[in-house]
Amino acid sequence: MIKNPILPGFNPDPSICRVGEDYYIATSTFEWFPGVQIHHSHDLVNWTLVRRPLERKAQLDMRGNPDSCGVWAPCLSHADGQFFLVYTDVKRFDGNFKDAHNYIVTAPSVEAEWSDPVYVNSSGFDPSLFHDDDGRKWFLNMQWNHRTESYGGSPKHPAFDGILLQEWDPVSQKLIGPVKNIFAGSPLGLVEGPHLFKRNGWYYLTTAEGGTGYGHAVTMARSLTIDGPYEMHPDTHLITSKDHPDAPLQRAGHGQYVETPDGGAYHTHLCGRPLAPKRRCTLGRETGLQKCVWRNDGWLYLESGGPVPAVEVAPPEPVERIERPEVIWRDFDDPVLPPEFQWLRSPETDRLFSLAARPGHLRLYGRESLGSWFEQSLVARRQEDHCFRAETRIAFSPDTYQQVAGLTHYYNRHKLYALGVTLHERLGRVVTILSCAGDYPDSRLSFPVGPGVAAPDGSIDLAMEVVDNDLQFFWRAVAGGAGEGEGQAAGNDDWRPIGPVLDAGVISDEGGRGEHGSFTGAFVGMFAFDVSGRGTPADFERFTYRRLL
Template sequence: MTQFRNPILPGFNPDPSIVRVGEDFFLATSTFEWFPGVQIHHSRDLVHWRLVGRPLSRATQLDMRGDPDSCGVWAPDLSYAHGRFWLVYTDVKRYGQTTVSGADGASLRDFHNYVVVADSIDGPWSDPVRVNSSGFDPALFHDDDGRSWLLNMLWDHRPGHRRFAGIVVQEMDRETRQLVGERRLIFTGTDRGFTEGPHLYKRDGFYHLLVAEGGTGWDHAVVMARARALFGPYAVHPDGAVLSGNGRQDGAITRAGHGDLIELADGTPWLAYLCGRPLPGRARCVLGRETAIQPMRWCDDGWLRTLDGSGAPDPSPPLPSLPPSPWPGPTDDGRFDGPKLPTAFQWLRTPEPDRLFSLSARPGWLRLFGRETIGSHFEQALVARRQTAFRFTATTRLDIRPAQYQQAAGLTCYYNSTKFHYLHVTADDAGRRVLALLSADPETGCSGDVVATDLPEGAIELRAAVDHAALRFAWRGDGEVQWHPVGGTLDASVLSDEVTVPGLPNFTGAFVGMACQDLSGAGGHADFAWFSYVEELAPNG
């Protein structure tokens, strides 16, 4: 084999930041409203990766209760300098626009940027220091003179002004982790607009600035500029975009942008970047923004380009000149008989998971405590994992005894509070258990129906089978062999960035998992014996 297949991190894994430390590569990606914050993966060959940590795991580091959908942790930047790891990230608290007069109204958003450090990639990671709130996508540049600098995009909220106002840089005192000196605007971007995601590198006497432009959709791009001095002036790459899908809404890899560079020990440059894989024949990326990587080359004119010079993302790049280093396969068997939640799972927003679930209340089971609605931005008991292929089957065994209709638990295919399909056990007005299906769809609205009555006593199994845009739910009683389909064929493609309520951000991806609600406030619980996720690989995933 001389090639490998992109993406290297399938499913919702956007905004990659990559660093090489000796023979090890570490890559951080955004997690938005999912807790714990930031995913860090480890590789020794750039092809095989494993999740090694989510560093923002304590209430002192991150609390996203109230953060809107697709807000929370944006674009972490991971670096290694002066004997330690540095991680900077944004916690977005508000996204909405306040219109003063038509389309040119003020856009009032809240972005808080923090830095944490650790001596080892495994942690422990420090409590955060807030460095600024002037925009998002912070990144650290450690210059060869021993000084460190923070870059971020600058947000201009004023009516009539360009929101993405450029890239600013300011020195950071490494001891206090506070910014010092004057903030300088060093790059205002190109005509593509939406200048964000800055990273800075030094090579052959030039400061090379890499940014994302064009928005995070089909026109997303990696753009570069360079200067002899840190503060500029910066000359833009003569080819325009270094990498872009150039508006393509089909194909194996598109939506390419928001990249970060590393060099192998032999000097070969590689670019990690986010991408999207639309459903065949439909311009919808249910797997969200994923991470791909490909080799690049420094040309005689000192500019970076793709190997073929086309600037196109490569779905099947050549293997790096590194020894193959596959990791052992996953050990999770779908059961909840350990002291910790299996690593594939996350929950939403809160740093207090003990209020959402327990692995000890009923040994061998995951107990979810019913909290707020499945649309809550504050405290809801939803434990889920990423969808990482176009075809999969998820099943779970559920034990719940709801006393009334405000109590429910079940299996959900979920994107955010406005887009989900939820098969759940609840009670009717007489207190009898029933099976109901609730769907939130920005295109058709919200619908809910009872799909099965006279459920048997005891635990039942629920199943979600997804084949590209088709989702089919089913259930069966304990000990039954036959599955009972319910709800017909649902549209799984609405669980994508491209289907949205106007004005809301959509930057994550589809998840599948378990949820529990008790809208009476009593905190009634549901128990899950196991959760199985099995991918069915086929062409296009």
Template sequence: MKDKVRNPILPGFNPDPSICRVGGDYYIATSTFEWYPGVQIHHSRDLANWELASRPLERTSQLDMRGNPDSCGIWAPCLSYADGLFWLIYTDMKRYEGNFKDGHNYLVTAPTIEGPWSDPVYLNSSGFDPSLFHDEDGRKWLLNLQWDYRQREGGDRFGGILLQEYDVEQQRLVGPICNIFAGTPMKLTEGPHLYRRDGWYHLLVAEGGTGYEHAVTMARSREIAGPYEVHPDNPVLTSRQDSDNPLQRAGHADLVDTPSGETWMVHLCGRPLPGTRRSPRGRETSLQKVEWGADGWLRLAHGGNTPALEVSMPGVEQLAPAAEEVHDFTSGALPEAFQWLRTPQPERLFSLSERPGYLRLFGRESVGSWFEQALVARRQDSIHCSAETTLEFEPEDLQQFAGLIAYYNRFKFHYLAVTRGDGGDKVLSVMSCRDAWPSGTLEIVDSDDVALDPALPVRLGLDIREAELQFRYAQGDAAWQPVGPVLDASLLSDEGSGRAHGYFTGNFLGMAAHDISGRGIPADFSGFRYCRENR
């Protein structure tokens, strides 16, 4: 697309964007939750075309999420650049549900975006969404929301935005802790970022929750600790009153200035399937042009406060993603599209060297385990897509199974697995889990297991067309054959959880091996093909 940018700019599970610029280079950091390595950082030279540059939290000393519940782990990183270093602040959330949240905030630095990234400095645990502000006088300030575990009538547990100074030499927070902003009547005040412009401190926050009431609001003060006056036209950005907008759940934003002085906003959004309020692609990142008015307040350049699907960017051509990605596992390194769950010890889960040209998964704990699960997958970034792989696997009994999976979390997945039937034959089985516990029990959705030729590898495939998912298989030179019924792909989404506030990730498509006997039977995958018809 020439002279326009179509949103989202980071399609498929890339939420909570934080953006910074170094010279002519732009970088966006997004949340990865329980997926390892932690934090995705994308790079661009034109704000329209982005490539993955780094996943910096890649070793045990930086991040160990074994035991973290679904949708915990890395929440809302903040990326900035100052004093010749990149500064990355992040939360490792250890508990999500209930009155309490155990989230620990850390800082790592690096001379380049590729690293090496330092071991973390512990900051605090008073609340999530931490952000580092570099003031003009060289002082540095940490902001984060304060979590209030008490249930108050008519209130919420978001207790305002805290501010405390960070001492670089001592590598710790110092001085008083100030609660600088209680939020607006929209409540659920989180995601703070601070900017200094024309003698004002501008505070940008997310409010309304990360669902369909989500929004961006702003306030400003002459003093960093306040008091802050709220924007006269809040919310600055939201889709809450525009149900027809393709970009729903708009909120959680950050700002960046171009070398020419323009200001742009990156923000979270979701694209529900047509006719539904379910978004299997998860929460994504979009871009809006904004302008500072004569009154000193920021507003969307196109007017109003709803996000634009297309944004004018003269002279820039946004390239379409490749229609097909084919990975043959011959390089000796896991292709960058893929991640795994929670553990900093991937050698326990998979190997690309034990059988060259294959991705070998070692069967570990059950599907949905919070500790050690051999599942390697990539984001779904299109509502019309397909995935294929070829599997060689010799299960010994029904406790070993491996295959192709569409995975949202432990209670929401569809799984085409090779295992052993009751008679000892190698068979295909379609497993599905469709809701939260206790109703979310595992179903074998096709009671007639498909018998396989034990001498041949098996090709496994799936096709997603909006809310429909169909598995298929083939062996030898035979044509593809469907397996099992058409499944509900829309359930593999935040909104498909059956919970009031859902979860926070997106659907992944990939390869899995499980061995609940503990014997660690391996499964070998000789390739993976992903096709998309659109974003």
């Protein structure tokens, strides 16, 4: 069976594309670099990350982008022997303005190097590109109306001012002809995320509505002409959990339709899996896939009946589902980062980290603070499980309290926990905890263990365990390491818990100011900052992520 979510952890806004027997899903990455995740599958059951196409400065530079900005809602398509990827780089979040710039990049294959971007427009976000059967191409995006009291954290319907349509000329690489507002949305409001497809002479439009929280939905409409008018689906919403608070997949919305080679119908959607008692989705917005059917009325419906997404759905053909490994052990012997890791905002990686400066280690250069929007040395992977343990080994010799490096459970500058090695004037080198528990707008660091615990010379092992809403940090000294990171710890009995049990549920969309205040996902990884400006390095020998069953 297809088991949802098919892409666990932070993988929102899934755009799906089939080319022959191959399926691809592109998802949003927001402020995380490189931009856009593309997963591949042959069977709709098993998915593998194969590309992050926005990988160089000419394509994407997000330094200064606020939290939850950057790459929103990409759309992946294939026509004329090449792939097209359209995406938004959002430069502002709070307040009336978004400054949302839309681009197109192309490539002969997903795995190839993608082109430099072609600028399209800035009238709103969530762009998509539709290739009509007459050869014409059409660009869609939602229109943002800044003349409203619509502020980040409390979206108001009037800011979401309908879906725009304009023809795209692939020769001149410009929009041509009139701009038309083709769909105002349903009474649910907050219309965004448009995708068009054509079937039996009808143009079908799916959009996301209701905001990206618990009122989210996929809304469907159709028209015999591409510019409308569009009539609403008999049920209005194809997919939603908004009226079903006990459904296991909540926040369902924003996806795209795809057909199998034999005409089978499926639709992607984002979703969240809340934890009791506060209904916080600590894994962020994940990707789900639903099997659909066409009824005699010419409308698409979920095969399971009703709008609520199912956890398990039938694949096109029976196939063995490959389970994710329980333990993922990563050393840093290769010249490139392991595929699951990303970093924040900056395309200038040489200033942030190196895999060559000390062979067998990931060297992070201490840059700006954990709260920076510009240049931050933080290399991390997605949290994919409600219960997990992460470990790393660090060699780090700070000479001031302004230098800190270690292990972090990170969402954004307002929501983070960090177990760091630093220097204290009286205690010497210490292991300490930095906490920012989402108290927006007064987001101040706290220090649950005060100045920290004195640590001997040499390498240090750091660990964290998250069990649903609870986080506990651990540390231990490495015997015989002498600062070289090559010693051995005696065993698990040497691990020492440090600090209180922390509220891991803060590291979620709903933490802090709530579900519309931010909407990315939780990461766990390694960091280093040096606010003295000297770029002091920290060397990490390995990183382990273990799913706790």
